[in-house]
Amino acid sequence: MTAMPSELEAVRAMLRRARTARLATITPSGRATVAPFWFAFHEDRLFLVADDNATVANIRRDPRVSLLVDFGTSYADLHGAIVQGHAEAHAPDTAPSWVRDGIAAYSRKYASLEDERLSLQSLDHRRPRERWYVAITPRRARWFSVGGFFQGSFDWTSESEAAASSKRIGESEQA
Amino acid sequence: MAIEEEGRAFVRALLRRNRVLRVATTSPSGAPTVAPIWYWFGGDFIASTMPESATVRNIQRTGVATVLVDEGADYADLRGAIIETSARAYLDSEAPPELMAAIAEEDAKYADEIAELVIVRDALSSGTASRRPTYRLLLRPERALWYVLGGSVSGRVTFSDATTEDDGHAE
Numbered sequence: 173m174t175a176m177p178s179e180l181e182a183v184r185a186m187l188r189r190a191r192t193a194r195l196a197t198i199t200p201s202g203r204a205t206v207a208p209f210w211f212a213f214h215e216d217r218l219f220l221v222a223d224d225n226a227t228v229a230n231i232r233r234d235p236r237v238s239l240l241v242d243f244g245t246s247y248a249d250l251h252g253a254i255v256q257g258h259a260e261a262h263a264p265d266t267a268p269s270w271v272r273d274g275i276a277a278y279s280r281k282y283a284s285l286e287d288e289r290l291s292l293q294s295l296d297h298r299r300p301r302e303r304w305y306v307a308i309t310p311r312r313a314r315w316f317s318v319g320g321f322f323q324g325s326f327d328w329t330s331e332s333e334a335a336a337s338s339k340r341i342g343e344s345e346q347a
Numbered sequence: 348m349a350i351e352e353e354g355r356a357f358v359r360a361l362l363r364r365n366r367v368l369r370v371a372t373t374s375p376s377g378a379p380t381v382a383p384i385w386y387w388f389g390g391d392f393i394a395s396t397m398p399e400s401a402t403v404r405n406i407q408r409t410g411v412a413t414v415l416v417d418e419g420a421d422y423a424d425l426r427g428a429i430i431e432t433s434a435r436a437y438l439d440s441e442a443p444p445e446l447m448a449a450i451a452e453e454d455a456k457y458a459d460e461i462a463e464l465v466i467v468r469d470a471l472s473s474g475t476a477s478r479r480p481t482y483r484l485l486l487r488p489e490r491a492l493w494y495v496l497g498g499s500v501s502g503r504v505t506f507s508d509a510t511t512e513d514d515g516h517a518e
Binding site for chain 2: 191192194195196197198202203204205206207208234236237238239240242244245246247248250252254256285288289318319321
C-alpha cells in the first residue's frame with residue numbers, strides 16, 4: 173500500500189522529538205532482545221553511541237534491527253513508530269564522515285548530560301569499555317496510535333523517494 | 348545469594364510500578380521486532396491484552412519474548428531490566444481459568460484505565476482495526492539483566508523453579 177507523504181512526515185516528526193529509543197536486535201541464539209538508547213535522527217538515518225557490547229555484537233553478527241519510539245502512558249494515548257532497518261557499527265576512529273556527522277548531531281542533542289555520564293561511568297569497574305558509533309538506515313516503518321487501534325506501515329525508501337520527487341516537481345512548476 | 352534476591356526484588360518492583368513495557372520478538376524471517384504493551388504484573392507473571400499483530404503471531408510461533416521495562420530521564424536515574432520470558436498468547440476462550448481469574452482481579456484494580464479503554468473501543472468500534480481478535484498475553488520471567496545508574500551498575504538474576512536446578516552450571 174502506498175503511504176501518503178504525511179505518513180512519512182509523521183514518523184519523521186516522532187523520531188525527531190523522541191528522547192529514548194528501544195532497539196531490538198537478534199542474539200546468537202536467534203532470540204530477539206531489546207535495550208534502551210538515546211539517539212539522534214539526522215539526514216533520515218538514526219545514530220547512537222553504544223558501549224553496550226551485547227547490542228553491538230548482535231548488530232555485527234546480524235544487521236537487522238527494529239527501533240521503537242513511543243509516547244503516552246495510558247492505553248488510549250499510546251502512540252509511536254517502529255523503524256525496521258539495517259544497522260552498522262563503526263569504531264570511532266574509522267567511522268566515515270556521514271556517520272561522524274550523525275554522531276555530532278547526537279552529541280548536540282545530549283550535550284547537557286555528557287558530564288553526568290562520564291562521572292557515573294567512572295563507577296563501572298568493567299571499564300575500559302569500547303565505544304561504537306551505530307548508524308541505522310530505515311527500510312520500513314510502522315506507526316500506531318490510540319494504543320494500536322490505528323496503524324499503518326510503509327516502505328521507507330520508496331516513500332522518501334516519492335516525497336523528494338514530488339517536491340522537485342512542485343519546485344519546477346513554481347519556477 | 349543475597350544480591351540475587353535483591354536483584355529479583357528490584358525487577359519485581361520495577362514491574363509493579365510501571366504500566367508500559369516494550370516487548371521484542373523474532374519474526375519468521377529471523378529479524379527482530381519490538382512493540383510497546385500496556386501491562387500489569389501479577390507477582391510472577393506479566394499479563395497484557397493486545398490485538399492480533401506480528402508480536403502475537405511471533406509469540407505463538409516461538410513461545411518466548413524478551414521485555415524491557417525502564418524508567419528515568421537523566422543519566423543517573425536511568426534504570427531498568429531486560430527480562431527473558433516464556434510467553435503465551437490466548438484468545439479469552441482458550442485462556443486457562445487461573446489466568447482469567449487473575450485478569451478479573453487485576454481488572455478491578457485498574458478500573459479507571461479500563462474505563463478509558465472501553466470508551467475508546469466503543470468510539471472506534473466502527474473502524475476496521477477493532478475487528479481484529481484480541482489476545483491475552485501471559486509472560487513468565489525466566490532470567491533478567493537489571494541495571495541502575497545509566498547502566499554503570501548491573502547484574503543478572505534468574506526466576507522460576509529452574510533457579511535451583513541450574514545452580515551447577517549457571518556461572
